[in-house]
Structures are given as structure tokens and as C-alpha cells.
Amino acid sequence: xxxxxxPDRDVAPVVQRVRIRxxxxxxxxxxSHRDFxxxxxxxxxxxxxxxxxxxxxxxxxKISYANSAPTGAASEAExxxxxxxxxxxxxxxxxxxxxxxxxxxxxVDAVEAHTSDFAQRLEASxxxxxxxxxELPVAQAARDAFWAADRIEVQRMAKSGLRTFDxxxxxxxxxxxxxxxxxCVILHSVVRHVTVTVRPDDVLAxxxxxxxxEPPVPPRVTRLAQGPLDEATCTVGDPFAPDRxx
Amino acid sequence: MSATVSERLNxxxxxxxxxxxxxxxxxxxxxxxxxxxxxxxxxxxxVNSVVKDWxxxxxxxALMYPDAYEVGAPNQGVQILYEVLNGREDVLAERTYAVWxxxxxxxxxxxxxxxxxxxxxxxxxFDVLGLSFATELGYTNMLNALDLAGIPVHAADRVGxxxxxxxxxxxxxxxxxxxxFLDAAVLGDGEEAVLxxxxxxxxxxxxxxxGGREELLLRLARTGSIYVPHFYDVQYLxxxxxxxxxxxxxxxxxxxxxxxxxxxxxxxxxKAPLVPLAETVHERMSVEIFRGCTRGCRFCQAxxxxxxxxxxxxxxxxxxxxxxxxxxGFEEVGLLSLxxxxxxxxxxxxxxxxxxxxxxxxxxxxxxxxxxxxxxxxANELSRNGRRSGLTFAPEGGSERMRRVINKxxxxxxxxxxxxxxxxxxxxxxxxxxxxxLPTETDDDVLQIASMAKEVIKxxxxxxxxxxxxxxxxxxxxxxxxHTPFQWASQLxxxxxxxxxxxxxxxxxxxxxxxxxIGLRYHDGxxxxxxxxxxxxxxxxxxxxxxxxxxxxxxxxxxxxxxxxRWMECAQxxxxxxxxxxxxxxxxxxxxxxxxxxxHLDSGLDSDWLWDDWQDALEEIAVDDCRWxxxxxxxxxxxxxxxxxxGPTGVTELPMPGIGVPSCAAPLAxxxxxxxxxxxxxRSTTTQxxxxxxxx
Numbered sequence: 031x032x033x034x035x036x037p038d039r040d041v042a043p044v045v046q047r048v049r050i051r052x053x054x055x056x057x058x059x060x061x062s063h064r065d066f067x068x069x070x071x072x073x074x075x076x077x078x079x080x081x082x083x084x085x086x087x088x089x090x091x092k093i094s095y096a097n098s099a100p101t102g103a104a105s106e107a108e109x110x111x112x113x114x115x116x117x118x119x120x121x122x123x124x125x126x127x128x129x130x131x132x133x134x135x136x137x138v139d140a141v142e143a144h145t146s147d148f149a150q151r152l153e154a155s156x157x158x159x160x161x162x163x164x165e166l167p168v169a170q171a172a173r174d175a176f177w178a179a180d181r182i183e184v185q186r187m188a189k190s191g192l193r194t195f196d197x198x199x200x201x202x203x204x205x206x207x208x209x210x211x212x213x214c215v216i217l218h219s220v221v222r223h224v225t226v227t228v229r230p231d232d233v234l235a236x237x238x239x240x241x242x243x244e245p246p247v248p249p250r251v252t253r254l255a256q257g258p259l260d261e262a263t264c265t266v267g268d269p270f271a272p273d274r275x276x
Numbered sequence: 277m278s279a280t281v282s283e284r285l286n287x288x289x290x291x292x293x294x295x296x297x298x299x300x301x302x303x304x305x306x307x308x309x310x311x312x313x314x315x316x317x318x319x320x321x322x323v324n325s326v327v328k329d330w331x332x333x334x335x336x337x338a339l340m341y342p343d344a345y346e347v348g349a350p351n352q353g354v355q356i357l358y359e360v361l362n363g364r365e366d367v368l369a370e371r372t373y374a375v376w377x378x379x380x381x382x383x384x385x386x387x388x389x390x391x392x393x394x395x396x397x398x399x400x401x402f403d404v405l406g407l408s409f410a411t412e413l414g415y416t417n418m419l420n421a422l423d424l425a426g427i428p429v430h431a432a433d434r435v436g437x438x439x440x441x442x443x444x445x446x447x448x449x450x451x452x453x454x455x456x457f458l459d460a461a462v463l464g465d466g467e468e469a470v471l472x473x474x475x476x477x478x479x480x481x482x483x484x485x486x487g488g489r490e491e492l493l494l495r496l497a498r499t500g501s502i503y504v505p506h507f508y509d510v511q512y513l514x515x516x517x518x519x520x521x522x523x524x525x526x527x528x529x530x531x532x533x534x535x536x537x538x539x540x541x542x543x544x545x546x547k548a549p550l551v552p553l554a555e556t557v558h559e560r561m562s563v564e565i566f567r568g569c570t571r572g573c574r575f576c577q578a579x580x581x582x583x584x585x586x587x588x589x590x591x592x593x594x595x596x597x598x599x600x601x602x603x604x605g606f607e608e609v610g611l612l613s614l615x616x617x618x619x620x621x622x623x624x625x626x627x628x629x630x631x632x633x634x635x636x637x638x639x640x641x642x643x644x645x646x647x648x649x650x651x652x653x654x655a656n657e658l659s660r661n662g663r664r665s666g667l668t669f670a671p672e673g674g675s676e677r678m679r680r681v682i683n684k685x686x687x688x689x690x691x692x693x694x695x696x697x698x699x700x701x702x703x704x705x706x707x708x709x710x711x712x713x714l715p716t717e718t719d720d721d722v723l724q725i726a727s728m729a730k731e732v733i734k735x736x737x738x739x740x741x742x743x744x745x746x747x748x749x750x751x752x753x754x755x756x757x758x759h760t761p762f763q764w765a766s767q768l769x770x771x772x773x774x775x776x777x778x779x780x781x782x783x784x785x786x787x788x789x790x791x792x793x794i795g796l797r798y799h800d801g802x803x804x805x806x807x808x809x810x811x812x813x814x815x816x817x818x819x820x821x822x823x824x825x826x827x828x829x830x831x832x833x834x835x836x837x838x839x840x841x842r843w844m845e846c847a848q849x850x851x852x853x854x855x856x857x858x859x860x861x862x863x864x865x866x867x868x869x870x871x872x873x874x875x876h877l878d879s880g881l882d883s884d885w886l887w888d889d890w891q892d893a894l895e896e897i898a899v900d901d902c903r904w905x906x907x908x909x910x911x912x913x914x915x916x917x918x919x920x921x922x923g924p925t926g927v928t929e930l931p932m933p934g935i936g937v938p939s940c941a942a943p944l945a946x947x948x949x950x951x952x953x954x955x956x957x958x959r960s961t962t963t964q965x966x967x968x969x970x971x972x
Contacts, residue, residue, distance in 0.1 A: 072605030
């Protein structure tokens with residue numbers, strides 16, 4: 031009597047995995063990854079998607095997430111994969127989820143998963159960094175100083191304590207947009223995903239370190255893309271491409 | 277502290293920074309959000325939130341739960357009023373919460389006003405700021421919000437088109453300590469009250485605001501159910517007691533009565549609860565299955581002021597659950613009330629809902645503190661598939677004698693039988709709630725909590741055959757509350773409370789056999805003294821609150837922000853000339869002839885009945901529940917022309933519609949922006965979210 035076992039409920043198997051790309055826009059860029067997880071799980075229920083659950087006393091919905099952008103950064107390229115117990119047209123999944131989530135958490139693309147190495151395909155991120163009230167030549171000089179350096183050590187507070195790491199090497203590309211609308215300067219940066227993820231904040235810390243670049247207002251940051259890195263052109267490709275080929 | 281925002285001239289105008297009334301201030305807030313913790317709580321945009329056009333509304337409400345978003349957002353009262361008001365085409369309601377000190381500092385530095393999270397509109401632009409006070413510890417947060425909004429904190433200084441500041445919620449049953457800061461207070465259920473107020477404001481505005489603010493307040497006061505402190509004067513006796521509270525003009529009533537909603541099924545709210553993005557204290561959808569309680573626990577203000585019992589029917593409950601789950605996607609439903617297992621149809625409700633949602637990964641919870649086997653049956657039913665972790669019971673008093681004093685009719689035998697059933701059914705962890713500092717209590721009464729807990733573990737080990745079972749004892753300090761039989765009682769001083777709890781702790785810890793299986797949770801007695809001061813205070817306490825706020829008091833319900841010493845210093849400086857002090861308001865026992873500060877506010881309870889019940893308590897005489905036994909003449913039904921409204925309705929089976937979540941149905945081609953899809957609500961509460969015992 032005392033030992034209750036998890037119920038032998040029929041756990042419906044996963045028959046389809048759908049990968050979604052979603053955006054975190056506007057004011058909802060302030061949602062954390064955990065905030066998004068809760069929102070997505072509830073959105074899936076509102077949308078009536080046939081989501082699969084794990085077995086046991088406290089079943090969890092079968093959802094896995096790729097590396098998420100930091101709280102406060104907007105993103106056009108966040109990824110998750112959901113396991114379904116019935117096959118749906120991926121476009122129907124996208125539309126249903128998009129309408130169930132609040133504006134600002136927008137599901138922009140979906141494919142059925144045909145491959146297994148999705149996480150490895152997210153090799154790099156393309157970030158857009160908007161600095162307000164910074165002069166173009168000042169930003170350009172800072173970028174050049176950054177680029178000329180071999181190594182720029184920055185620090186960040188992690189769960190395990192203060193970490194020191196190199197913020198220069200993983201940056202494959204850093205460019206000041208010459209057509210930036212004054213009084214803004216727009217930086218484009220392509221960063222490889224390495225063990226210690228270099229975030230836009232770290233790039234900014236490195237710019238401060240090498241060139242005293244100190245924007246008066248917190249910069250607005252957006253991840254524009256995540257995916258395979260083309261080393262020759264320093265561009266980030268579409269991680270769904272192999273799945274689209276089916 | 278230098279001049280606060282509201283003391284500067286034209287504070288609201290300067291905070292508006294040149295924008296139109298009702299315009300969004302989000303662009304000014306946004307840069308600040310990158311510099312603070314948990315910015316998501318300030319951005320709004322929750323599923324089922326509503327932003328209406330400013331110009332389309334004739335009356336505009338800012339609703340505030342005066343605590344942090346994580347506590348305020350799930351509050352049922354505010355959510356219901358939000359829906360009721362926004363359900364009216366010409367009414368607009370938005371929400372605002374207390375901002376944490378990190379954001380407050382930046383808002384003051386950059387001149388950003390207190391804002392609503394829906395439209396990020398300045399609170400000072402609204403017609404009404406309605407505050408729901410579940411606890412008195414939100415008073416300083418109200419003053420801070422007023423100041424950040426650029427609204428003068430004293431009602432007497434509000435002479436123009438500032439919002440009407442109106443308080444509701446349980447603490448508003450004695451609004452005297454905040455009377456100087458309020459334009460009005462509403463007692464009781466809010467659904468109809470907010471619409472009554474809305475109608476009066478709309479009419480007055482339509483007529484071109486005749487007589488200004490004074491005339492509007494007068495129209496509210498004349499209803500007899502809206503308290504406008506400005507029209508009542510308090511006179512004191514030389515010894516500091518109140519001589520009388522009387523209207524200062526002939527056309528307002530002597531007493532103000534509470535609002536009582538009689539048919540809960542007609543008010544099926546919330547239909548589309550908010551789904552916060554930020555993590556909150558209650559991650560679930562709540563359904564109020566009945567309002568009121570007639571168990572007659574003498575310490576319980578909620579039970580006394582929400583009489584009579586009014587049940588929602590089984591079909592009414594099921595409709596709200598079904599609609600709410602569809603609208604929110606929540607994984608858990610809480611069936612709330614002051615004593616949920618007492619609903620006349622609860623067994624059928626539990627069984628039917630458990631059947632309906634069995635395969636949908638939806639869990640059901642029923643916060644009930646009843647100590648009997650039926651309660652365990654219900655909990656078993658609701659956790660058919662889930663893990664049986666913790667089950668809560670509330671004997672409230674440690675000794676049999678104590679329980680007779682407070683009228684909680686549970687014997688130790690009942691408790692042991694109940695927990696044995698629970699452990700045998702697979703529950704691993706039993707939580708027991710008690711209070712410390714009850715009237716007539718001695719050390720021995722509290723020490724009996726330890727022996728009870730040991731018996732619980734002993735019985736549990738026998739019933740389950742395991743040694744890994746646990747029991748947690750949670751203790752709340754008792755605070756005497758207005759409109760209860762204990763309103764005359766002396767509150768136990770914090771030193772004695774702490775000493776008693778220390779003895780209890782020793783008695784539990786020193787036991788080798790059972791000590792490790794028993795957890796003990798309690799708070800020190802100091803916050804309870806401040807709560808006691810604010811609960812039973814009169815208008816003179818307003819100055820204490822203001823001093824404390826000016827000295828930096830905020831978020832008094834949070835131990836990391838609460839400072840007892842600051843409160844005591846401020847009380848001393850504010851009460852110097854009054855001949856009364858904190859002890860006078862808290863640890864002093866009142867006698868029958870004393871005029872209590874809230875006596876002109878009518879909760880329906882007859883004061884002779886309350887006094888007799890207080891005398892019965894002292895003589896350790898219990899009274900039964902009037903749901904099942906004849907009326908005890910507490911006065912509510914007679915005076916308010918109400919009656920107990922319970923089932924059963926005769927419906928025992930609910931249809932099983934295709935509501936399985938998740939389903940395999942084809943997705944609906946819906947458009948985004950849930951903001952437009954508000955249900956056509958017509959009317960409005962101020963119930964508390966979770967059943968709360970006194971002092972909890």
C-alpha cells in the first residue's frame with residue numbers, strides 16, 4: 031500500500047518531431063528562457079497540439095531547446111523541437127503555435143525533423159548590436175582595435191562565480207554598418223559557439239577594454255541568425271536546410 | 277528625505293513629459309528595464325491581457341495589487357474586476373503593481389511615473405486607482421505608488437482631477453489607518469460595487485463634473501455602501517479611546533454596509549484568466565467554488581466578513597474550469613474557497629473533474645485544511661495518477677482546550693485517524709498549520725503541538741510501514757482582527773511569542789525518536805505586531821504609516837525589506853502627542869463599551885453576537901456551523917437580507933465533452949492578438965486567492 035508505483039498509463043509514442051524557429055521581439059525580449067518555456071508549454075495546450083509526454087509520476091512534455099539568447103536580447107532565430115503523437119503539417123503547427131503565443135513570441139518557421147544532428151548545426155550566431163548616442167568614427171576605431179587584437183580577456187559573473195575568458199577569438203566577423211542612422215551605430219557580429227559562449231555583452235566589454243567604448247544607453251541587441259558558419263564568407267546559414275531536403 | 281514627487285508642483289503634469297493624457301510611457305521605461313532584475317514583470321503583454329483605446333472609454337480604472345507582480349498578478353480579486361470592467365464597452369481597466377526598489381530609484385531619477393503594465397499609461401491619468409488589500413502590509417506600497425504617480429498622498433490635497441483612490445479587499449474592513457490617504461473604501465464583494473462606482477463617475481462626467489470632486493465623493497457616500505472617510509469625523513476621549521465616529525454632514529449615512537453578491541453562477545469569472553510570462557507565486561488557474569464560510573473559527577477574519585456561504589454549482593464550476601483551461605493552457609486548476617471540502621457537491625465535483633481531465637496532464641488541487649478522512653478521500657481522488665507528496669491539515673490550536681477557545685472542533689483522535697488514512701493511502705508528507713499567541717494561550721497549549729506532531733509520525737510509521745515519512749509544522753502568529761470575536765482580545769507581545777516558539781522548538785528537536793521527522797516553520801513575532809497595529813488601528817495610525825514610508829518602508833510583507841525597528845521608531849515619533857502607543861493598539865484588551873475604530877462599518881455581524889461569542893471563547897464553549905445546524909443569529913442574513921446558498925443541485929454527473937487537452941483536432945485558423953477576444957462580461961470580487969487563516 032505504501033509504495034505507489036507510477037501508473038501504467040499508455041504513453042503515446044512520438045510519431046513526429048517538429049523543429050520550430052521562433053522570434054522574441056519587442057518588449058517580450060525581456061522574457062527569460064524559463065519564461066519562454068512556460069509560455070510555450072501553455073501555448074501548445076491552448077493550440078491543442080498532440081504533444082507527447084514522458085512516462086512516470088510527473089510526465090513532462092517532450093520539448094527540447096537549443097541555446098537561447100540572454101534575457102533582454104531580442105532574437106529572430108531561436109530554436110526548439112517538439113515531439114508529437116500524431117503527424118501534423120509543420121506549417122499548421124507553426125500557425126497554431128504562433129496564434130496561441132502572445133504577440134512578441136512569434137513562431138516564424140517549422141520543419142519536420144529528418145536529421146539528428148541539429149544542435150551541432152548551430153555553429154555560430156549573427157548579432158546586430160545597436161549603440162545609441164555613439165559617433166560612427168569612434169565605433170569604427172573601437173572595432174579596428176578589437177580586430178587587431180589577438181586576445182581580449184573579459185569577465186562575466188556565472189553561476190559558478192566570476193569567469194575570465196577570451197572574447198576575441200570566437201568572433202569571426204565584426205563590422206560597423208557605414209549606413210547607420212545617426213545618432214545610432216549598428217554593429218554586425220558573427221560569433222562562433224564555443225564552450226564559453228561569447229555573448230554580445232562580452233563583445234561590448236571587449237570593446238570597452240580595448241578602446242574605452244562606453245555607450246551612454248544600454249545597447250539593443252538582436253540575434254538575426256543561428257546556424258552553420260560558412261568560414262569563407264563569415265555568414266550564418268539556415269540550420270533547417272538538411273531537414274527541408276527531407 | 278527630500279521633497280517627494282507628489283510634493284512638487286504639478287507633479288502629474290511634469291511626469292507626463294509633454295505627452296497626451298493616457299499616452300504610453302513605455303519608450304521611457306524601456307531603457308531602464310535593461311538595468312534591473314526581472315524586467316519581464318513590468319512589460320505586460322500576457323495572454324488574455326487587454327489594452328483598449330483611451331478615447332473610447334468614459335471611465336478608466338487603474339487596478340493595483342500593492343505588492344510585487346509575482347504576488348499580485350495571480351490575485352483572483354484583481355483578475356475578476358479587470359475582466360468585469362473591461363467587459364463593459366465604455367470602461368477601461370489596466371493593472372499596476374508595486375515596483376521593486378531597483379526600478380523605483382531609476383524611475384525617480386528619470387521622472388518616469390507609476391505605470392500600468394497593460395498600456396504603460398501613467399496611473400495619474402486614470403479616473404480611479406482601485407487598490408485591493410489582502411493584507412495591511414501593503415499600505416506603504418500604496419503610498420509609494422501614489423507618490424511615484426505624482427498623486428498627493430493625502431486625500432485632502434487632491435483637489436483637482438487626480439484619480440479617486442479607492443481601497444477594497446479584506447483589509448478595507450478597517451480602512452481607518454489609511455483613511456487620510458483614501459478617497460473611498462468598499463467593503464465586501466467587488467463585482468457589483470465597481471460597476472456602481474463606474475456608473476456614478478460616468479454620470480457625473482457626462483453632466484460636466486458638477487460640484488467638482490466634492491460632489492462626486494458625496495454621490496458615492498450617499499449610496500450607503502461606499503465609505504468616504506472625508507465625510508466622517510472621529511472624536512477622542514481624554515484617555516485616548518474613541519468617543520464617537522460621526523458623519524460631518526446630514527446627508528450621508530451613519531453606517532456604511534458591505535456588498536454581498538448573491539448568485540455566484542451569474543458571475544462566472546474569471547473566464548479568461550491572465551497567463552503571466554514571469555514566474556508567479558501561483559502557477560495555476562484558480563476557480564472560486566464558494567464564497568463565505570460559516571465554520572465560525574473565531575480568529576478568522578475572512579470567515580466572518582464573507583458570510584453567508586454562497587456556492588457555485590457543480591455545472592458552474594465545470595464551465596469555468598473548461599473555459600479557463602482552453603483560454604490559458606494552464607497545467608493545474610485550484611478549486612479555491614475558505615474551506616473547499618465543505619462544498620455540498622464537492623465529492624461529485626472532484627470525481628467528475630478527475631474523470632474529465634484524467635488523460636490530459638492537468639492536475640487538480642483543492643486547498644482545504646479540514647481535518648477528516650473525507651478530506652483525504654478527496655485528495656486521493658484528485659491525485660489518482662500523480663505523486664502523493666504533501667497533504668495539509670489545520671488543527672490551528674495545539675491543545676483540545678485551545679481548539680475550543682478558537683472554535684476549531686477537532687479532537688486529537690480525529691487528527692490521528694485522518695493522518696493515518698493519509699499515510700496509508702501513500703502520502704509521504706503531512707503539513708500541519710497552527711497558530712501561536714491565541715487568546716488565553718499558555719506555554720503548555722503550544723507545547724502540545726510537539727506531542728501532537730510526534731503522535732502523527734508514530735501513527736504514520738505504523739500505517740505506512742516506512743520510516744521516511746515527514747510532518748511539517750507551520751506556525752503563524754495570531755493577530756486579532758476587526759469584525760471577529762477576537763477583536764477585543766489582547767495580542768501577545770513579540771517577546772512572549774518568540775519565547776513560546778523557542779520552547780516548542782526545543783521540545784521537538786530534543787526528541788531522538790521523532791525529532792528528525794518533524795520540520796518546524798515559523799516567523800518571529802515582530803512582523804505580527806506591526807500587522808496588529810495596522811489591523812486594529814484608527815486614524816492616528818495613518819501618521820505612523822506615512823512616517824515609516826518616508827523613512828523607507830516598502831514591501832513590508834517581505835522579511836528582507838521589513839524593518840521592525842524602523843516601524844517602532846516611526847510609531848514613537850508619530851504618536852508622541854497622542855498619548856497612545858503601539859502597545860495600546862496591540863497588546864491592550866478592549867472592553868465592551870469601547871467604540872472600536874471600525875464600528876461605523878457594517879460587516880453584517882451583530883456586535884452583541886460577536887461579544888457573546890468572545891465570552892463563549894473565554895469559557896471554552898464551541899458553536900456549530902449554521903449550514904447544518906440552526907441559525908446562531910450572527911446577524912448577517914437578517915441585516916443584509918441574505919441567506920446561505922448551498923446545494924446540492926441534484927446534478928451529479930457532468931457530460932464528458934471532447935475537451936481533452938491535448939487533442940488531435942486540426943488546428944484552428946485563428947489570428948494572433950488575443951487582446952481583442954474579450955468575453956462579453958457584464959459585471960465583478962475581492963476574494964483572496966488562497967484560503968488564509970489569520971495572521972498567515
